[in-house]
Amino acid sequence: MSESLARLGAxxxxxRGRLCEAGADVRFTAEELAAPPGLHFACADAFVTRLGYQxxxxxxxxxxxxxxxxxxxxxxxxxxxxxxxxxxxxxxxxLGDAGALAMAGDFLACFDSSTQxxxxxxxxxxxxxxxxxxxxxxxVAFDDRAIALLLATAEG
Numbered sequence: 001m002s003e004s005l006a007r008l009g010a011x012x013x014x015x016r017g018r019l020c021e022a023g024a025d026v027r028f029t030a031e032e033l034a035a036p037p038g039l040h041f042a043c044a045d046a047f048v049t050r051l052g053y054q055x056x057x058x059x060x061x062x063x064x065x066x067x068x069x070x071x072x073x074x075x076x077x078x079x080x081x082x083x084x085x086x087x088x089x090x091x092x093x094x095l096g097d098a099g100a101l102a103m104a105g106d107f108l109a110c111f112d113s114s115t116q117x118x119x120x121x122x123x124x125x126x127x128x129x130x131x132x133x134x135x136x137x138x139x140v141a142f143d144d145r146a147i148a149l150l151l152a153t154a155e156g
Contacts, residue, residue, distance in 0.1 A: 001030035007110040022094040030148035044140040059128035079104035
Protein backbone atom coordinates (compact mmCIF):
# COMPACT_ATOMS: atom_id res chain seq x y z
CA MET A 1 0.00 0.00 0.00
CA SER A 2 1.35 3.44 -0.92
CA GLU A 3 1.90 6.11 1.72
CA SER A 4 -0.72 8.26 0.00
CA LEU A 5 -3.30 5.49 0.20
CA ALA A 6 -2.55 4.91 3.88
CA ARG A 7 -2.90 8.64 4.59
CA LEU A 8 -6.20 8.70 2.67
CA GLY A 9 -7.56 5.85 4.79
CA ALA A 10 -6.55 7.68 7.96
CA UNK A 11 -8.07 10.92 6.64
CA UNK A 12 -11.47 9.39 6.04
CA UNK A 13 -11.42 7.52 9.35
CA UNK A 14 -10.73 10.82 11.11
CA UNK A 15 -13.31 12.89 9.19
CA ARG A 16 -16.07 10.36 8.43
CA GLY A 17 -18.26 11.27 11.40
CA ARG A 18 -18.24 15.02 10.77
CA LEU A 19 -18.56 14.69 7.00
CA CYS A 20 -21.56 12.36 7.20
CA GLU A 21 -23.59 14.28 9.78
CA ALA A 22 -25.07 17.10 7.69
CA GLY A 23 -27.73 15.35 5.65
CA ALA A 24 -25.48 14.88 2.63
CA ASP A 25 -24.36 11.52 1.40
CA VAL A 26 -20.56 11.63 1.44
CA ARG A 27 -18.75 8.93 -0.48
CA PHE A 28 -15.04 8.44 -0.33
CA THR A 29 -13.15 6.03 -2.54
CA ALA A 30 -9.40 5.69 -2.90
CA GLU A 31 -7.17 3.26 -4.72
CA GLU A 32 -3.58 2.82 -5.76
CA LEU A 33 -2.46 3.82 -9.22
CA ALA A 34 -0.57 1.10 -11.07
CA ALA A 35 0.88 3.51 -13.64
CA PRO A 36 1.56 7.25 -13.83
CA PRO A 37 -1.79 9.04 -14.06
CA GLY A 38 -1.37 11.03 -17.26
CA LEU A 39 -3.64 13.90 -18.27
CA HIS A 40 -5.64 15.09 -15.24
CA PHE A 41 -9.18 15.01 -16.65
CA ALA A 42 -8.61 11.68 -18.44
CA CYS A 43 -7.38 10.18 -15.18
CA ALA A 44 -10.41 11.56 -13.29
CA ASP A 45 -12.83 10.30 -15.95
CA ALA A 46 -11.30 6.83 -16.01
CA PHE A 47 -11.53 6.63 -12.22
CA VAL A 48 -15.11 7.86 -11.82
CA THR A 49 -16.29 5.72 -14.74
CA ARG A 50 -14.84 2.60 -13.06
CA LEU A 51 -16.87 3.58 -10.00
CA GLY A 52 -20.09 3.82 -12.04
CA TYR A 53 -20.29 7.61 -12.37
CA GLN A 54 -20.50 9.77 -15.50
CA UNK A 55 -17.34 11.13 -17.13
CA UNK A 56 -17.27 14.89 -17.75
CA UNK A 57 -14.08 15.24 -19.80
CA UNK A 58 -12.61 18.72 -20.00
CA UNK A 59 -15.27 20.03 -17.61
CA UNK A 60 -13.17 18.99 -14.63
CA UNK A 61 -11.89 22.25 -13.13
CA UNK A 62 -8.22 21.91 -12.24
CA UNK A 63 -7.56 23.50 -8.86
CA UNK A 64 -4.39 24.80 -7.25
CA UNK A 65 -3.51 22.65 -4.23
CA UNK A 66 -0.84 25.11 -3.10
CA UNK A 67 -2.93 28.29 -3.31
CA UNK A 68 -4.18 30.21 -0.30
CA UNK A 69 -7.94 30.14 0.27
CA UNK A 70 -8.34 33.63 -1.19
CA UNK A 71 -6.44 32.86 -4.43
CA UNK A 72 -8.07 32.05 -7.78
CA UNK A 73 -8.83 28.33 -8.30
CA UNK A 74 -7.75 27.51 -4.76
CA UNK A 75 -8.42 23.89 -3.81
CA UNK A 76 -8.77 24.95 -0.19
CA UNK A 77 -11.41 27.53 -1.10
CA UNK A 78 -13.37 25.03 -3.20
CA UNK A 79 -13.31 22.41 -0.43
CA UNK A 80 -14.34 25.08 2.10
CA UNK A 81 -17.23 26.14 -0.12
CA UNK A 82 -18.34 22.53 -0.52
CA UNK A 83 -18.22 21.49 3.13
CA UNK A 84 -18.66 24.61 5.28
CA UNK A 85 -22.48 24.73 5.01
CA UNK A 86 -25.32 22.29 4.43
CA UNK A 87 -25.81 21.60 0.72
CA UNK A 88 -29.61 21.81 0.85
CA UNK A 89 -29.98 24.48 3.57
CA UNK A 90 -26.95 26.76 3.13
CA UNK A 91 -27.88 28.83 6.18
CA UNK A 92 -27.06 25.76 8.32
CA UNK A 93 -23.44 25.13 9.23
CA UNK A 94 -21.87 21.81 8.27
CA LEU A 95 -18.16 21.92 9.14
CA GLY A 96 -18.06 25.71 9.29
CA ASP A 97 -15.34 27.71 7.56
CA ALA A 98 -12.55 26.79 9.99
CA GLY A 99 -13.55 23.11 10.07
CA ALA A 100 -13.84 22.90 6.28
CA LEU A 101 -10.42 24.51 5.85
CA ALA A 102 -8.92 22.07 8.36
CA MET A 103 -10.52 19.17 6.49
CA ALA A 104 -9.21 20.58 3.19
CA GLY A 105 -5.69 20.80 4.58
CA ASP A 106 -5.87 17.23 5.86
CA PHE A 107 -7.19 15.95 2.52
CA LEU A 108 -4.54 17.74 0.47
CA ALA A 109 -1.80 16.54 2.84
CA CYS A 110 -2.61 12.94 1.88
CA PHE A 111 -0.85 13.40 -1.46
CA ASP A 112 2.74 13.98 -2.51
CA SER A 113 2.79 17.71 -3.18
CA SER A 114 5.33 17.36 -6.01
CA THR A 115 2.93 15.29 -8.16
CA GLN A 116 -0.49 16.20 -6.73
CA UNK A 117 -3.42 17.17 -8.93
CA UNK A 118 -6.89 18.04 -7.67
CA UNK A 119 -9.99 18.95 -9.59
CA UNK A 120 -13.68 19.53 -9.02
CA UNK A 121 -16.82 19.24 -11.10
CA UNK A 122 -17.91 22.74 -10.03
CA UNK A 123 -17.04 25.97 -11.76
CA UNK A 124 -18.12 29.54 -11.11
CA UNK A 125 -21.22 29.07 -13.30
CA UNK A 126 -22.47 25.75 -11.91
CA UNK A 127 -21.52 22.12 -11.99
CA UNK A 128 -21.10 19.25 -14.37
CA UNK A 129 -22.78 16.29 -12.66
CA UNK A 130 -21.24 12.85 -12.38
CA UNK A 131 -24.32 11.48 -10.55
CA UNK A 132 -28.09 11.83 -10.86
CA UNK A 133 -28.39 13.64 -7.50
CA UNK A 134 -30.07 17.03 -7.47
CA UNK A 135 -27.07 18.53 -5.64
CA UNK A 136 -23.49 17.33 -5.73
CA UNK A 137 -19.92 18.40 -5.33
CA UNK A 138 -17.15 16.06 -6.46
CA UNK A 139 -13.40 16.25 -5.97
CA VAL A 140 -10.87 13.93 -7.56
CA ALA A 141 -7.30 14.17 -6.32
CA PHE A 142 -4.26 12.09 -7.15
CA ASP A 143 -0.51 11.90 -7.08
CA ASP A 144 1.71 9.38 -8.82
CA ARG A 145 0.71 6.59 -6.38
CA ALA A 146 -2.96 6.98 -5.41
CA ILE A 147 -6.24 8.53 -6.51
CA ALA A 148 -9.30 9.48 -4.46
CA LEU A 149 -12.86 10.66 -5.00
CA LEU A 150 -14.54 12.79 -2.34
CA LEU A 151 -18.18 13.12 -3.38
CA ALA A 152 -21.00 14.84 -1.52
CA THR A 153 -24.55 14.49 -2.86
CA ALA A 154 -27.95 15.56 -1.54
CA GLU A 155 -31.53 15.78 -2.69
CA GLY A 156 -33.01 19.27 -2.48
